[in-house]
Amino acid sequence: MGIPVGMISAIYNFALTTGANRVIRGARIEHVCGDPTLSPEKDYAFGMRIVTTALQTLTIAVPGPTLFDPMAPGKT
Amino acid sequence: MRLEMGTFPVRDIVFGRTTRYDAGRLTVDRDAVLAAVRQDPRIASAELEIAKPGESVRIWPVRDVIEPRVKVEGPGVCYPGICGREIATVGEGRTHRLSGMGVVEVSSVNWHDAGGDFVETFLDMSGHYGEMYPYQKLVNLCLVVEPDATLNEEVKNYAAHKAALTVSDQLGEAVRSLTPPEREVFELAPVDPSLPRVVYIWCVHSPQAMSGSPTAFCTATYGLTQLTPPWYLHPNEILDGALTGPYRTAFAMSWTVANNPLFLDLYRRHGRDWNFLGVISLRTEWTTQTEKQLMANQTAKLAKQLGAQGAVVTWDAGGNEFIEVVRSIQACERLGIKTVFLTSEDDATDGAPTMLEPLPEADAIVSTSFFKNVTLAVPEAPAVSRVIGLPTKIVRRGSTIGLHGGVDGGTLPTTGPLPPPWRYDDHYGFSSLSCAE
Numbered sequence: 366m367g368i369p370v371g372m373i374s375a376i377y378n379f380a381l382t383t384g385a386n387r388v389i390r391g392a393r394i395e396h397v398c399g400d401p402t403l404s405p406e407k408d409y410a411f412g413m414r415i416v417t418t419a420l421q422t423l424t425i426a427v428p429g430p431t432l433f434d435p436m437a438p439g440k441t
Numbered sequence: 442m443r444l445e446m447g448t449f450p451v452r453d454i455v456f457g458r459t460t461r462y463d464a465g466r467l468t469v470d471r472d473a474v475l476a477a478v479r480q481d482p483r484i485a486s487a488e489l490e491i492a493k494p495g496e497s498v499r500i501w502p503v504r505d506v507i508e509p510r511v512k513v514e515g516p517g518v519c520y521p522g523i524c525g526r527e528i529a530t531v532g533e534g535r536t537h538r539l540s541g542m543g544v545v546e547v548s549s550v551n552w553h554d555a556g557g558d559f560v561e562t563f564l565d566m567s568g569h570y571g572e573m574y575p576y577q578k579l580v581n582l583c584l585v586v587e588p589d590a591t592l593n594e595e596v597k598n599y600a601a602h603k604a605a606l607t608v609s610d611q612l613g614e615a616v617r618s619l620t621p622p623e624r625e626v627f628e629l630a631p632v633d634p635s636l637p638r639v640v641y642i643w644c645v646h647s648p649q650a651m652s653g654s655p656t657a658f659c660t661a662t663y664g665l666t667q668l669t670p671p672w673y674l675h676p677n678e679i680l681d682g683a684l685t686g687p688y689r690t691a692f693a694m695s696w697t698v699a700n701n702p703l704f705l706d707l708y709r710r711h712g713r714d715w716n717f718l719g720v721i722s723l724r725t726e727w728t729t730q731t732e733k734q735l736m737a738n739q740t741a742k743l744a745k746q747l748g749a750q751g752a753v754v755t756w757d758a759g760g761n762e763f764i765e766v767v768r769s770i771q772a773c774e775r776l777g778i779k780t781v782f783l784t785s786e787d788d789a790t791d792g793a794p795t796m797l798e799p800l801p802e803a804d805a806i807v808s809t810s811f812f813k814n815v816t817l818a819v820p821e822a823p824a825v826s827r828v829i830g831l832p833t834k835i836v837r838r839g840s841t842i843g844l845h846g847g848v849d850g851g852t853l854p855t856t857g858p859l860p861p862p863w864r865y866d867d868h869y870g871f872s873s874l875s876c877a878e
Contacts, residue, residue: 376730379764379798394728394761395650 371419373397381430387422389433391415443628444677445535447513447621451542454491454580462615467539469582474611478586481607483600485589489608490829492545492566492581497826500583501563501834501855504550505687506543506576506696507605511613512681513537519613520682520695522664524603532677537616543576543696544612545583546605547830552659552689553652554594559837561862562691563822563855570822570861574691575700575871583829584608598658627677629719632712640718640749641707642740642773643674644756644766646688647724660688660698660757662722668732671740673747674720676708684722690812690866693757701869703783707753718747723769725762733765741772749773754782757868759812763797774802781805785812785866786876809867810874817865817874821858828855836860 374380375391391397392415399412418435449462457468471489478487492498510519515534522528545564552558565571566581588600647668648659655667662672663683674683679699686695704720711717723740727733744752752773756766770780786795786808795811811817836850853859867874 375728376733376761376764378730378734382798392729393650395653 369423371422373415373419377432381432386427386430387419387425387433388430389415389419389422389435442532442675442677443626444515444532444680446625446627446680447535447537447616448540448623448625449537449616449619449621450540450623451580453493454542454582456489456491460611460615462539462619467542467580467612467615469612474608477611478584478604478607481600481603483588483592483596484586484604486587487604488585490583490585492564492583492829494566494578494580496566497568498566498829499563499822499825499827499855499859500545500547500566500581500829501831502547502549502560503545503562503564503691504548504560505546505602505605506564506579506581506694507546507609507686508543508696508699509539509609509612510682510699511537511610511617513617517681520606520609520685522683523661523685524599524606524664526606526664528663530678531681531683532675536681537613537619537621539612539616541579543579543581544605544609545576545581546601546687547583547585548587548601549831550588550597550601551594552598553648553654553657555652555654558648558651558689561689561837561864563834563859563862564691565822565825568823568825570819573819573865573872576694576696579696582608582612585830595654595657602658627680627708629676629717630712632716634716636712636714636716637750638718638748639707639715639751639753640744640747641704641720642723642744642752642754642769643684643704643720644723644725644754644758644762644769645684646693646756646758646762647726650726650728660693661685662724668724668727670736671721671723671743673743674722676704676717676719679704679720688757690757690864690868691862692866692868692871697869697871703753703755703870715751718749721747723765725756725758725765726760727765728761734768736765737768737772740769741776741778744773744778745776749778751779751781754780755868756784757866759864759866760797767796767798767800767803771800771802779805781807783807783809783868783870785809785868787812788816807870808876809870809872810865810876812864812866814861814863814865819861819865821860824857826856831855834859
C-alpha cells in the first residue's frame, strides 16, 4: 500500500483529476489554509479547521477521488 | 466604429535638432523628449539610446516595447486609461502609427514587491537569442529610466511606464499632421450572412492575485489590471491600444498586443472568410474554483449572445490560469461554439500531457512550441559589445534557465554570455516554432 495523501486545494475540481484520492477544499490559491481578511485569531482557527480536516481524511478509506469540505457542518 | 490607420514606416532613427519624420527616417530631439519625461517629478533619471537591428547590443532590463500611436481624429487617446490617461472609448476616427520601431522601457523597477515575479527579459539586437523575438527587427529607441527610489513599487511602475508612453507620444506628434504613406480602413462592415461568425477570446493575465493589489502594474484593459469579468472590445479599440502590455513574458509587450498577427488576420479577412464579431477579453488568474468556472460560463455566454459560431482563443500566461481558459473553451463547445486554441506547451514528461488540464472538449489546439527555454535547448546568449541599461543581471532562482527550483545564482555582467530567461511563450504566433513530433 502506498502513502495516503490529503491534498488541500482551492481549485479542487482540478485537484480531483490529478490522482489524489483525498482532496480538501482550501480557501484561495494565494492563501489556501487561511484568510488574511480575518483577525489573526480567526485566521488561525480557520486554518486549523482546514488542516485538521485534511489530517482526519488520511484515516478514512475512500473508493476513489473524494472531496472533503472543512466548512461542512460537523467538522471541528 | 470606423478607424483609418495611417502608417509611417521607420527605417532609421537618429538624434537631431528637431523631432521629425521624413521618408522613413525619424529624427529625435533628445533634449526635448527627455525634458517632457522629466516633467514628472517622480522621475529621478532618464536617458535615450538607439539600438538598431544587427548591432551587437543587448538591452536590459526590458519591461515593455511600445509602438508609437496617436489619435489624430476621434475621441480619446491611444493606450487609453493606463497611467492616468483619458478613458474615453477609442477606435473611431483616424490614428497614426510609426511602424518598424519600438520605444523600449528600460528600468530596474520590478513588477511588484510581493515576490515571485521578476523582470527577466533582455533583448539582443543580433544573434540567436534575439532572433526568437520580433523586436530584434525593430529600430528601437530605448528609454533608460529610473523613478525616485523612495517611492513604493506600484508608483514606480506607473512612473516608469508613463515615461515610456510620454516618449511614444512625443514621437507620435511628429507624424500627427503628415500624410501617411500607407493607409488602411478598419471597420466591421455588414457581410454575407452565410459567412461563419467568429469571435476572438483574448485571455489576459491579471496581477491581482500574485501581487495582492487590484491596481498592480501589468497588461491592462483601458488601464485596469484587476480581475474583471469578460469585456467585449471592438477590434478598433485594440488598434488604438485599449489592451496594453506588458506582461512578464517577452511576448506580451504592448507592441505585440497591438501587432498581434492572429488578431490582424481575423480582422483583415472579415467579410471574405468569416464574419469577425470582435474580441472578448477575459482577465485570468482568479483564485477559486467557483470564480474560474463562473468566468468560463460568462465568457461562453457572452460569445453565444454575440452570435458566435466559432471562437479563437489565446492566453498570455502559465500555471493555474490555464484552468479558466480551458474551461471557457469547454463552456463554448458545450454551447455549440467550435473553438481553436493557440497555446505554448509544457514538457512532455513520462507521457503526461503538455498542458495543465487537457479537457476533451478542447480538441483543436495549435501549438507555438514549448514555453521553457530549457526545453527548447536555447544556448546562452553570446557576449555583446554594448549594453543599454544595467551593467549586471542577477541570475535568479526560478526565473532563469537551469536554475528553476534551485538557489539564486550570482550576478553576471550584462555584456557577457547570459543564460536565457526561463520562459519563452509565443502567445500570438509571431515565430515559426511549433510542436515537436
